[in-house]
Amino acid sequence: MGGRRLSALGETSVLAALVELAAGDGRLAIGPGDDAAVWELGGRAMAITTDSLVERVDFLRSFQTPWEVGLKAWGAAASDLAAMGFGVDFGVACLICSPDTFEGTVLDIQAGMVEAASRDGALLAGGDVSSTDGPLTIAVTVVGSGPSGQAVRLGGAQPGDTVAVTGSLGGAAAALRLLESGRVPPEPWRRRLVAPLPRLAEGRWLRTAGAHAMTDLSDGLLVDAARVAKASSCRLELWADHLPLESELEHFFPGGSLPLGAAGGEDYELLACLPEPAARALGSFSGDTRISVVGRVSEGEGVRLMERPDGPEVALPAQGFRHF
């Protein structure tokens, strides 16, 4: 029975080994290891992705209502399709819960998923409920679509590209930190944590603008940027003074806003790498969300966090959430 335990191995290498076993073939335009798998069908590109939420690991019932758990379960999965530049069409969900769960809890989770699907122009098409003697677990799979051949990969970044990020960073991690210490977070931060909004419109706009690479920020900016760098065989330079940190972070965490914004997970914003002409058009995005330039792609590998463009390197704060 196979060697090391997952806790000694690390999430990245477990995932890499799983991806290697699954390996795509010619039927997939984009195979395992990206935010979603993509195939071509009848002149459209279809994308599928799956994500799970586990009680005590991904959510605490003391911090959020069952309805919000449903919103989060859907939103986290839909975010992976946003990262392809695609919309969401349908989803299915497995609800796995102990027999002593209240009926209202399960129905509220379902209502949250149904509402989130509707908000995103999609439909919860089915699912399954089953029992466990363990924590409440929800696995959501979403299917979406976009124009043929246009899905934005994880690994398409090129030296010279501009790195951009949607919205603001650090709110979800700050809310979690405050809740864990018994304090009340500002409601917009709490909502980011418990009911993230997938950046679907922003993802489509970035795809149309010509993004070379894209991912969503679920595990934290530095961790997710490192995945883009590795898949693209490039280096991503990020500029601390350009990061769109939540404006009140420094008030709640004096001196701690950069680690929260750069390494805190669950913001579910998008990171995109764009060629120069596209990058110049970023200001013309007309949605409610700002899209900020936060760095550039260069030859090399990994992620460098610098104080400012061409400035000194900043020691990397502790990396974002790891399952193992």
Add this chain to the structure above:
Amino acid sequence: MGGRRLSALGETSVLAALVELAAGDGRLAIGPGDDAAVWELGGRAMAITTDSLVERVDFLRSFQTPWEVGLKAWGAAASDLAAMGFGVDFGVACLICSPDTFEGTVLDIQAGMVEAASRDGALLAGGDVSSTDGPLTIAVTVVGSGPSGQAVRLGGAQPGDTVAVTGSLGGAAAALRLLESGRVPPEPWRRRLVAPLPRLAEGRWLRTAGAHAMTDLSDGLLVDAARVAKASSCRLELWADHLPLESELEHFFPGGSLPLGAAGGEDYELLACLPEPAARALGSFSGDTRISVVGRVSEGEGVRLMERPDGPEVALPAQGFRHF
């Protein structure tokens, strides 16, 4: 918080309430509550379904290897597409396991899913791994396709239809019973339990033959037949003397073969309701699996188990597996 606990409510009514909340709309050809959801796309019908396996509820590691757990996780999900008369194209899987799980366990489960997908002409296209402090849990979602407008519903049975079942019944339940009492089951029965084969070819053949309604036998013949009866607003009469019980059942369980075959779950055979001309063609199915006539559809509701056609009613054995 919402009324009764799931254990007091029963799986059927929990599922019904979840389905009611999700309710489809015009975008789905077949909505929540069937074996799979179906929508039309580019001249084809697409189907999606999701299913989960939970350690200690759906499998025990002492009875099956991790590789077999992967085979079962895939097979159980694919079986729902077989029940639409469709093939499987792609799948994604969430692997949720504790940090002290061995790497080899996770990789063997993945290898089992990859092998099962390949056997079914499909591809494991992606997935996710995450941590839990609870039991090993696997959620598999599969997407398949078939000709436009041709998916076989749960609720299409009509009075006068013939009820047919593929393969044989009772092997999986018998294997579980033997393993639980420390005995060694015949290997074909053990394989049915730990690595069920989705009846994809049989499902396609039954669809082409003109089946009005179809489902897979995961929870046991009587429970699954009752779902068809309810969705079709008909009665299903089943004839005990026609049931294709595993031939050695009576040897291992004297007097107990009927309850195992009629109420034991996890055989993953198909039950189909066919109009008369189609029913006469059943003998011409040329696959390895026999398709047996086991009853007929009449006006009324529910399921009646009779000794033989027009014979006396048999007291129903205890119903199949219930999650709640």
